[in-house]
Amino acid sequence: MDDLAFATGSFRIDLAVLAARLGADPEKYYRGLGQSEMSVVAEDEDIVTMGAAAAQQILDRSGGAGVRTLMFATETGIDQSKAAGVYAHRLLGLGPNVRVVELKQACYSATAAMQFAVALVARDPSEKVLVIASDIARYQLDSAAEPTQGAGAVAFTVAANPALLELHPANGVYTDDVMDFWRPNHSTTAIVDGKSSITAYLDAVAGAFDDYLAHGGVPFEQIDRFCYHQPFTKMAVKAHRHLAARAGSELDPAALQAQIEPTMGYNRRIGNSYTASVYLALLALLDGDEDLTGKRVAIASYGSGAVAEFLTGTVADGYRAGLRRAENEERLTGRTPVDDAAYLALQRTAARPDPSNFETARQTPSPFRFGGVRQDQRVYEPTA
Numbered sequence: 612m613d614d615l616a617f618a619t620g621s622f623r624i625d626l627a628v629l630a631a632r633l634g635a636d637p638e639k640y641y642r643g644l645g646q647s648e649m650s651v652v653a654e655d656e657d658i659v660t661m662g663a664a665a666a667q668q669i670l671d672r673s674g675g676a677g678v679r680t681l682m683f684a685t686e687t688g689i690d691q692s693k694a695a696g697v698y699a700h701r702l703l704g705l706g707p708n709v710r711v712v713e714l715k716q717a718c719y720s721a722t723a724a725m726q727f728a729v730a731l732v733a734r735d736p737s738e739k740v741l742v743i744a745s746d747i748a749r750y751q752l753d754s755a756a757e758p759t760q761g762a763g764a765v766a767f768t769v770a771a772n773p774a775l776l777e778l779h780p781a782n783g784v785y786t787d788d789v790m791d792f793w794r795p796n797h798s799t800t801a802i803v804d805g806k807s808s809i810t811a812y813l814d815a816v817a818g819a820f821d822d823y824l825a826h827g828g829v830p831f832e833q834i835d836r837f838c839y840h841q842p843f844t845k846m847a848v849k850a851h852r853h854l855a856a857r858a859g860s861e862l863d864p865a866a867l868q869a870q871i872e873p874t875m876g877y878n879r880r881i882g883n884s885y886t887a888s889v890y891l892a893l894l895a896l897l898d899g900d901e902d903l904t905g906k907r908v909a910i911a912s913y914g915s916g917a918v919a920e921f922l923t924g925t926v927a928d929g930y931r932a933g934l935r936r937a938e939n940e941e942r943l944t945g946r947t948p949v950d951d952a953a954y955l956a957l958q959r960t961a962a963r964p965d966p967s968n969f970e971t972a973r974q975t976p977s978p979f980r981f982g983g984v985r986q987d988q989r990v991y992e993p994t995a
C-alpha cells in the first residue's frame with residue numbers, strides 16, 4: 612500500500628443527541644458501543660463524491676501516472692449496471708486507458724480489491740492500482756442499529772516498493788452463507804439481526820485467522836498491532852479478545868487493548884463506513900504518535916453474509932513522510948454538527964418521491980457534488 616487517504620460526510624451528529632430521542636443512556640453508545648458521534652452525508656454527497664474526494668488527495672500528491680486500474684468497492688450501489696468508479700474516473704480526470712470495475716461483498720470487498728491489485732502489480736510492477744472504498748451505512752430510524760450508522764470513504768494505491776505498508780503473501784480467507792445482515796434491492800436501509808451478526812463476525816474472523824496460520828502466517832504473538840473492521844469500535848475489542856483467547860495469548864487485558872486502541876480514533880467519530888472501516892482503522896494507527904516503522908500490522912476484514920480475510924503487512928521505512936495527519940484531523944473537526952431535526956431531514960432525502968428526476972440542495976464543501984438525477988441520469992460536478 613503506497614498511499615492512503617479518506618473523506619467523509621460533511622455533517623456529524625453526537626450520539627448523545629440520538630440517545631435523547633431513543634431514550635437511551637448516552638454512555639451505552641459512548642462506552643457500550645465505543646462510539647462518540649457519526650458522520651452524516653449532505654444532500655449533495657454520496658459514495659462517488661466521497662470516494663473521489665479521498666482519491667483526489669492521492670492524485671494531487673503523485674498524479675495519475677501508472678494508474679491503469681480503478682476498483683471501486685461499495686455496498687451502497689447507485690446503479691445495477693454502471694460502476695460508481697466510472698463517475699469517479701471522470702471527476703478525477705483519469706485518462707481513457709484505465710480499467711474500472713465495482714466490487715461488492717458487504718464490508719469486505721475493499722480487501723478483495725487490494726488482493727486483486729497486488730496480483731496486477733506483481734504481473735507488472737510499473738503499474739499502480741487505485742482502490743476506492745466508499746459507503747453510507749443506513750438502518751431503520753428508531754432501531755437498535757441506528758447509532759451504528761456512519762459514512763466514509765478511503766482511497767489507496769497499491770504499488771511496488773510501497774511507501775506505507777508492505778503486504779505479506781500469507782493470508783487467510785473464510786466464507787459462510789449466513790443471514791446476519793443484507794440489503795434487498797428495494798430497500799434503502801439494511802436488514803440486520805444485530806446479535807447474530809456479532810457472532811457471525813467473530814466466527815468468520817476466527818475462521819480466517821486459522822486459515823492464515825495454515826497458509827504460512829505467523830503466530831498471534833508475532834503481530835504487533837491489529838486493525839479490525841469496526842462497525843462500532845467495541846466490536847474490535849470483542850474480536851481481539853476472541854482471537855487472543857483462541858490463540859492462547861498470555862497478554863493481559865491492558866496489553867491486548869494497547870494493540871488495538873490506536874486503530875479506533877477515526878471510526879469512533881465517523882461511525883460505520885462499511886468497506887472503508889478497516890482501512891480507516893489502519894489510517895488512524897499510522898497517523899498516531901507511535902513510530903511503527905518495521906512493525907507487523909494485521910488487517911482483519913469482515914463483510915456480513917459472510918466473508919472474512921486476515922492478512923498482515925510491515926510498516927515501511929519513512930512511512931511518516933506519506934501521512935496527512937493534520938489535514939485528516941481538520942477533515943473531522945471541520946464537519947458541521949447537526950441536531951436531531953436536521954439529521955432526520957437529511958436521512959429523509961435518501962428516499963425521493965420521484966427518484967428519476969430531482970435536484971439536490973448545494974450543501975457540500977467537498978471538491979465534488981452530486982447534483983441530483985435528470986431523466987434517470989446521475990449528475991456529478993466539481994463544486995468550485
Ligand code: HMG
Pocket residue numbers: 636638639640642643644686716717718719755756757758759792803804805806808809812840841842843845846883885913914915
Ligand atoms: P443493542 O441491543 O441496542 O445494544 O444493540 P446492547 O444491549 O447489546 O448493548 C450494547 C453494549 O452497550 C453492551 O456491551 C452493553 O452491556 C452496553 P457488551 O456487553 O456488548 O460489551 N451498555 C452500556 N454500557 C455503558 N453504559 C450503559 C450501557 N447500557 C448498555 N448505560 C447492536 C447493539 C450492535 C446489536 C446494534 O446496534 C446493531 O444491530 N447494530 C448493527 C449491526 C452491527 O453493527 N453488527 C456488528 C457485527 S456485523 C458487521 O460488522 C458487518 C456490518 O458492518 C455490515 C457489513 O458487513 O456490510 C454491520
